[in-house]
Structure formats: C-alpha cells, structure tokens
Amino acid sequence: MQLATLLYVRTDTHTLMLLRNKKRHDLHAGRWNGLGGKFEPGEMPEECARRELLEESGLHAEELEWRGLLTFPLFDGIKDWYVHVFVIPRFTGELIDSPEGELAWIENDALLDLNLWPGDRHFLPWVFGDRFFSARFNYLDGEVESYHRVFYGSLDKENA
Numbered sequence: 668m669q670l671a672t673l674l675y676v677r678t679d680t681h682t683l684m685l686l687r688n689k690k691r692h693d694l695h696a697g698r699w700n701g702l703g704g705k706f707e708p709g710e711m712p713e714e715c716a717r718r719e720l721l722e723e724s725g726l727h728a729e730e731l732e733w734r735g736l737l738t739f740p741l742f743d744g745i746k747d748w749y750v751h752v753f754v755i756p757r758f759t760g761e762l763i764d765s766p767e768g769e770l771a772w773i774e775n776d777a778l779l780d781l782n783l784w785p786g787d788r789h790f791l792p793w794v795f796g797d798r799f800f801s802a803r804f805n806y807l808d809g810e811v812e813s814y815h816r817v818f819y820g821s822l823d824k825e826n827a
Contacts, residue, residue, distance in 0.1 A: 669746040672703040672716045673737070675794055676726060676755045681772040683724065684781065688768045694743055699781040702767075703750070712751040720755065724770060725763035728755045732822070735793060735800035739786075742806060752794055785811045797822050 676683035685702055687695040704719045706712075717728050732754040739748040762770055773781065775795075779788055786804040793800045793816070802816035 669743075669748045670706040670712075670715075671748060671750045672706070672712060672719055673700075673750050673752045674702040674716055674720055674755055675753070676702070676720070676724070676758055677775070677795070678756075678772075680775060682775055682778055683726075683762075684771055684773045684778070685723065685765060685767055686769040686771065689766060690768075695784075697782060699773075699783055700787075701752075703753075712753075716751070716753045716755075720758075721760075723765050723767050724760075726755075726758045726760040729757035729759060731755060733799070734822070735790070735802065737786075737790065738801075738803040740803065740805055752790075754794060785809075786814065789814060790816075793818075 683702070684699045686699050687693050688697065690696070702720055702723045703716065704723070706715045712733070713731055716731055720726055720728050733751065734754055735752045737750040737752060739750065742748045778791055786806070789811070790802055793802070798818040799820055799822060800816055800818050802814060804814045805812045
C-alpha cells in the first residue's frame with residue numbers, strides 16, 4: 668500500500684499545475700497533475716501535504732482544505748495507492764524551479780483541456796465542489812476501467 672497526497676493550489680481564477688517532464692521513468696511523464704507525493708514514515712496527511720508543496724513549488728500552505736480520498740488499486744502495477752486530496756486556497760512564497768516538472772498557473776476553466784489522467788477528468792469537479800468525497804478508480808492500460816464514488820456531508824464551514 669502506498670499513501671500519498673494530491674494538492675491543488677487555487678486562486679479565484681487559476682490553479683497551479685505541474686507538467687511532469689523532468690524525471691526519468693516517471694509514471695506520470697507528459698501529463699499535467701496537481702502537486703504532492705508519498706508520505707514519509709509517521710507523517711500525517713497534512714504534514715505530507717505541506718512538505719510536498721514546499722519541496723515541489725517553494726510555496727508554504729497557510730490553509731489546507733481536505734477534500735477527499737482517492738483509491739487506485741494497483742495503479743503502478745505493484746501497490747494500491749491511497750491519495751489524500753487537498754485544496755490550498757491561501758499560501759505564501761515564490762515559485763521555484765520544481766524538480767518534478769514545469770509549474771504553471773492554469774485558468775480554472777481550462778483545467779480539463781490539459782493532458783490529464785483520464786480519472787482526473789471525473790474527480791477534479793469533485794475536488795472543487797462543496798462535499799467531501801471518497802472514490803476508487805480502476806485503471807487498465809492507462810484508461811479508467813471503472814470507478815465508484817461516495818459523497819459525504821457539506822464542506823460549508825458556516826453550517827458544518
């Protein structure tokens with residue numbers, strides 16, 4: 668089992684995305700993705716999110732919003748991946764030259780036009796919605812074979 672985070676740094680108009688184009692033998696090579704990565708031993712999801720954000724972008728999260736949990740059975744052909752998804756609406760710092768790939772601010776309305784993993788097209792609207800979600804995506808040869816999702820409660824802080 669592999670625990671990981673997936674982060675979307677977001678303003679009212681743009682989302683920070685990462686074109687994975689720097690690492691050799693990268694499973695995500697050539698695709699746009701949010702930031703994030705694997706947990707280190709003993710880390711909480713929030714600690715992993717903050718560390719990965721700083722390592723990959725140079726930014727510091729002032730606020731984290733936990734939005735969901737994604738399950739990818741045998742995604743890399745070896746392990747089941749469990750990915751905690753966060754939105755980061757408030758941050759400080761200056762972007763660095765990321766070791767993972769090319770960082771770019773993408774207009775929110777243009778996210779689904781990017782070369783994404785097929786499952787991302789399903790779950791990105793949930794990430795920016797108003798309910799917590801849990802979902803499982805089964806991939807076969809790089810395509811979504813099936814998926815299942817459940818929504819929970821409301822993310823409305825006023826009525827939570």
